[in-house]
Amino acid sequence: MGFFILSLAFFSLAMVIFLLFLFSRLLFSCWVRPIRAYRKLNKNGFEGPTPSFPLGNIGEMKNGKNINDSSLGSSVVSHDIHATVFPYFARWQEIHGKVFIYWLGTEPFLYIADPEFLKNMSSGVLGKSWGKPIVFKQDREPMFGRGLVMVEGDDWVRHRHVITPAFSPANLKAMASLMVEPTIKMLDKWATLINSGKPEIDVEREITTTAGEIIARTSFGLSYQNGSKVFEKLRAMQITLFNSNRYVGVPFSKWMCPKKNLEAKKLGKEIDHLLLSIIDTRKKTWDGSTQKDLLGLLMEGNHVEGWVGKSITARELVDECKTFFFGGHETTALAITWTLLLLAMHPPWQNQLREEIREVIGDEDQIDFSRLASLKKMGWVMNEVLRLYSPAPNAQRQAREDIKVGDLIIPNGTNMWIDVVAMHHDPAIWGDNVNEFRPERFKDDHLYGGCKHKMGFLPFGFGGRMCVGRNLTMMEYKVVLTLMLTRFSFSLSPNYRHSPSILLSLRPRYGLPLIVQPL
Numbered sequence: 001m002g003f004f005i006l007s008l009a010f011f012s013l014a015m016v017i018f019l020l021f022l023f024s025r026l027l028f029s030c031w032v033r034p035i036r037a038y039r040k041l042n043k044n045g046f047e048g049p050t051p052s053f054p055l056g057n058i059g060e061m062k063n064g065k066n067i068n069d070s071s072l073g074s075s076v077v078s079h080d081i082h083a084t085v086f087p088y089f090a091r092w093q094e095i096h097g098k099v100f101i102y103w104l105g106t107e108p109f110l111y112i113a114d115p116e117f118l119k120n121m122s123s124g125v126l127g128k129s130w131g132k133p134i135v136f137k138q139d140r141e142p143m144f145g146r147g148l149v150m151v152e153g154d155d156w157v158r159h160r161h162v163i164t165p166a167f168s169p170a171n172l173k174a175m176a177s178l179m180v181e182p183t184i185k186m187l188d189k190w191a192t193l194i195n196s197g198k199p200e201i202d203v204e205r206e207i208t209t210t211a212g213e214i215i216a217r218t219s220f221g222l223s224y225q226n227g228s229k230v231f232e233k234l235r236a237m238q239i240t241l242f243n244s245n246r247y248v249g250v251p252f253s254k255w256m257c258p259k260k261n262l263e264a265k266k267l268g269k270e271i272d273h274l275l276l277s278i279i280d281t282r283k284k285t286w287d288g289s290t291q292k293d294l295l296g297l298l299m300e301g302n303h304v305e306g307w308v309g310k311s312i313t314a315r316e317l318v319d320e321c322k323t324f325f326f327g328g329h330e331t332t333a334l335a336i337t338w339t340l341l342l343l344a345m346h347p348p349w350q351n352q353l354r355e356e357i358r359e360v361i362g363d364e365d366q367i368d369f370s371r372l373a374s375l376k377k378m379g380w381v382m383n384e385v386l387r388l389y390s391p392a393p394n395a396q397r398q399a400r401e402d403i404k405v406g407d408l409i410i411p412n413g414t415n416m417w418i419d420v421v422a423m424h425h426d427p428a429i430w431g432d433n434v435n436e437f438r439p440e441r442f443k444d445d446h447l448y449g450g451c452k453h454k455m456g457f458l459p460f461g462f463g464g465r466m467c468v469g470r471n472l473t474m475m476e477y478k479v480v481l482t483l484m485l486t487r488f489s490f491s492l493s494p495n496y497r498h499s500p501s502i503l504l505s506l507r508p509r510y511g512l513p514l515i516v517q518p519l
């Protein structure tokens, strides 16, 4: 009996110590560490909206009323969208300026919409020395895993070194041919719809599906038929992850939607399994010739583990395939979608681009991909669209060392949220016509569009971590738009409701119904 009581007492004591340990760890990570980080930032003079525990400022972000109050969509299309897509940031900017602190749950973030501050902060930091906020890494783990978007330090250098050559101009040219068939298939479907008396088409949905097919082909060589399983699961995972009510940064927030999380995990495992089997089949059937998709190029040039060498493991390759899919297809689809909105509103620009296509590409059925670079006006239009409706509306960083900015110190561990939409719509650096569609601003300054600050135009991010797929996007944009504009003209449907909104990317909340007419 005495022994039993002693054991029970010992067990209870052990439990109490264990619970105390857990509690102190929780207290440290949810309270002590964030408050310390906040104080260090605050010492530099940064302020911000008052947070509450445990949501931080998320309550205000979710409930905040739109400054333009156009959340139900408007029939009037205004490109002055910052206060529509980020009403809370627009409001806080008015009070706290272009650099301030806000809280996602128990994580303080330094908000940055000041290009000069960004330049001073980032100029001395190498790509490999940047981190990504841990809360986002955890949140997006099923999508990106340890792919290039999320890796850091020497691992990032190795991945970037392995991946960059796959996007060489010669390889991109080979990939361009993979883009034509899915696009033609979509355009043929439009022709059938128009012939059957349905000229109103939600082009956003159509283009997103086609861009998904293109990225599946260019990344891992899948046609819609043989790749539809991977493709559908990748889409399903994205929807599962981002259509739920999300509380990034709030402790235990994953437990709020356990079903969704389990579903995403299950899909993640199934996708990994399918991609691993594709890689395995390629290894087994390799005959010395390279398949000209990203996977084939990475496998050939870099000796996948268990095959020739060890530059990149098969597991990492799976994460890169997912990264290309999630990082590459929706962003590109949205660039084309927003372009069609703007061209539908500006018919003279449609005509100018058609004229340029006739001059540069001619009327041939086959596109000579080497001529795409000469579509200059199309390049200006793309830049102007990426400025007004940047598919990637923000960039994120986490400091991995103390960063000196003038007299200030941004402490190691600081999370940063760079508001690209705010900078792209800032009249102080773009002038009074900032919210007008004027592709010609890129005529004489094709890189910065006459922006007064070099860090004011960041559609593909900045520094060493700039988007690795930007040239692939440029190629896809020109191929798809060339094929579209040579067959159809576009005008705005009276059913279109303008409501740009954020679901990871910047998208038209109610799709983009256009009236499509054959030429």
Ligand code: HEM
Residues within 6 Å of the ligand: 148, 149, 150, 160, 323, 324, 325, 327, 328, 329, 331, 332, 335, 390, 391, 392, 394, 395, 396, 458, 459, 460, 461, 462, 463, 464, 465, 466, 467, 468, 469, 470, 472, 473
């Ligand atoms: C319109 C299309 C696209 C836009 C707007 C876009 C935008 C971006 C942005 C803003 C970043 C973050 C850069 C930073 O943090 O400084 C990024 C990174 C990245 N993008 Fe893209 N992207 C596009 C297309 C693509 C495509 C087609 C691919 C691949 C097939 C791709 C793959 C990546 C990867 C792997 C990274 C991580 C680079 C690194 O951290 O080293 N992107 N992209």
